[in-house]
Amino acid sequence: MDLLVLDSVTKRFASGPEPAIERLTLAAARGEILGLVGPSGCGKTTTLRLMAGFEAPDEGEVLIGGRTVAKAGSREFVPPEARGVGIVFQDYALFPHLTLEDNVAFGLADLPAAGRRVRTREVLELVDLGSFGARYPHELSGGQQQRVALARALAPAPALILLDEPFSNVDAELRAELREQVREVLRATGTTAVFVTHDHEEAFTLADRVGVLNAGRLEQLDTPEVVYHRPATPFVAEFVGDADFLAGTVTEAGIATELGAFPNPDGLRAGTRVRLMIRPDDIGFAPEPGGHALIVRRDFRGPVNVYCLRLPSGQRVHASQPSTAIFEPGTRVRAEAELLHVVTFPAA
Ligand code: ADP
Ligand code: MG
Numbered sequence: 001m002d003l004l005v006l007d008s009v010t011k012r013f014a015s016g017p018e019p020a021i022e023r024l025t026l027a028a029a030r031g032e033i034l035g036l037v038g039p040s041g042c043g044k045t046t047t048l049r050l051m052a053g054f055e056a057p058d059e060g061e062v063l064i065g066g067r068t069v070a071k072a073g074s075r076e077f078v079p080p081e082a083r084g085v086g087i088v089f090q091d092y093a094l095f096p097h098l099t100l101e102d103n104v105a106f107g108l109a110d111l112p113a114a115g116r117r118v119r120t121r122e123v124l125e126l127v128d129l130g131s132f133g134a135r136y137p138h139e140l141s142g143g144q145q146q147r148v149a150l151a152r153a154l155a156p157a158p159a160l161i162l163l164d165e166p167f168s169n170v171d172a173e174l175r176a177e178l179r180e181q182v183r184e185v186l187r188a189t190g191t192t193a194v195f196v197t198h199d200h201e202e203a204f205t206l207a208d209r210v211g212v213l214n215a216g217r218l219e220q221l222d223t224p225e226v227v228y229h230r231p232a233t234p235f236v237a238e239f240v241g242d243a244d245f246l247a248g249t250v251t252e253a254g255i256a257t258e259l260g261a262f263p264n265p266d267g268l269r270a271g272t273r274v275r276l277m278i279r280p281d282d283i284g285f286a287p288e289p290g291g292h293a294l295i296v297r298r299d300f301r302g303p304v305n306v307y308c309l310r311l312p313s314g315q316r317v318h319a320s321q322p323s324t325a326i327f328e329p330g331t332r333v334r335a336e337a338e339l340l341h342v343v344t345f346p347a348a
Contacts, residue, residue, distance in 0.1 A: 001030065002027040002029055003064065004027065004064055004194065005027045005061075006062055007025055007060050007063070008024070009021060009050060009057045010023055010057060011055060012058050019216055021047055022216045023217070024043075024047065024060070030190075033183070033192075034193065034210075034211065035195055035203035035206060035207030036196040037200050037210055039239070042213040042214055042215055043213055044196035044197075045196065046216075047196065047213070048162045051194060052087055053069060053080035056070055056072075057071075059073075083160075085158050086107075086191075088149045088161065088162070092137075099133065099134050099135060099136055100133050100137070104123055104152045107153075108156060110156075120133070121133070123152075123154050126154070126189070129148065143174045143177075143178050147181070158191065159191070162194050163194070163195035165198070166182065176205070183206055195207070200239060200240040204227075207224065230343055231277070233345070234275070237277050237345075244279075244315075244316070245277060245278070246276045247274075247275060247276075248276045249271070250268045251270055255276060262276060273346075274345065275345045276343070278317055278337055280304075282339050282340070285319055285335040287327060287333050288333060291332040291334040297329055304320040304321065305325060306318050307321060307327070
């Protein structure tokens with residue numbers, strides 16, 4: 001059964017004409033880690049606040065564990081403290097004047113003192129801070145504070161945990177390690193989690209499924225692989241990776257483009273004009289004096305070089321090459337695309 005359901009939820013603020021969240025429908029299965037990704041202002045925090053109970057929907061319904069916790073137009077509303085949800089805020093919101101132990105124990109007021117101590121130890125161990133209990137938040141690094149916030153949220157053993165940009169205050173080098181730790185802790189405790197981030201890589205590495213939000217609308221919700229290889233919309237295609245769109249026309253022999261013909265797996269009708277999605281790793285090229293494409297620019301990204309190529313029509317596409325493959329701008333090349341997945345969108 002789904003642990004969390006949002007059924008066609010809309011949320012408006014008086015500040016803007018457009019809803020912050022519009023007819024958002026999604027479900028998280030028990031034990032699932034769901035990532036919501038999108039640019040700043042797309043409604044990520046609002047979505048979490050609707051789940052947590054800090055906001056009420058203007059339309060639609062929120063269910064947790066099969067129980068309605070909020071329903072527009074009805075009196076049904078379960079307040080945050082009664083939803084059994086753990087929350088990790090973007091700024092962690094640790095109490096500065098309390099030790100880690102007291103921070104974590106704060107949410108365990110219902111337990112007798114001895115049980116509270118045992119549980120506090122247990123979750124601090126879980127996040128690898130077993131020997132730090134007597135410290136204060138300011139005596140910790142950003143990554144450690146993040147883990148305390150996670151421990152505090154997990155302490156009452158909530159079925160659902162919500163995390164808002166959980167790694168945005170952590171150094172880039174530490175992020176990957178911390179992500180792995182958080183994932184292990186969530187798995188070990190079987191906790192269902194929803195986290196939001198503007199960073200698609202973060203969503204891809206941590207989430208079982210990724211939802212992409214654009215201006216309050218969910219454009220796609222699927223596994224990271226499907227979202228990357230089969231984006232549902234041009235917005236998703238560009239948000240989760242580098243994407244170029246080649247003009248193409250469907251013919252009997254496939255989809256004809258400037259980079260050759262491609263299969264037509266969706267059986268589009270001949271004559272249909274499309275935009276074909278190309279990612280930099282789809283295009284290979286080699287220098288050739290009379291080559292049809294011209295290198296315009298090279299971006300060194302460490303593991304790869306990403307080249308910007310100009311095709312005869314003036315269209316630019318990006319092509320990745322190994323880190324050590326260095327060609328000068330102005331070099332003529334012959335480019336070829338090989339697509340694992342043919343993804344097309346209607347011509348603009
Ligand atoms: P994100 O977390 O993706 O950056 P938010 O959910 O914070 O986005 O905001 C979505 C939209 O709703 C933005 O346009 C924001 O200005 C607006 N918004 C969020 N909270 C409020 C509020 N309390 N009052 C008025 N407008 C708000
Ligand atoms: Mg936010």
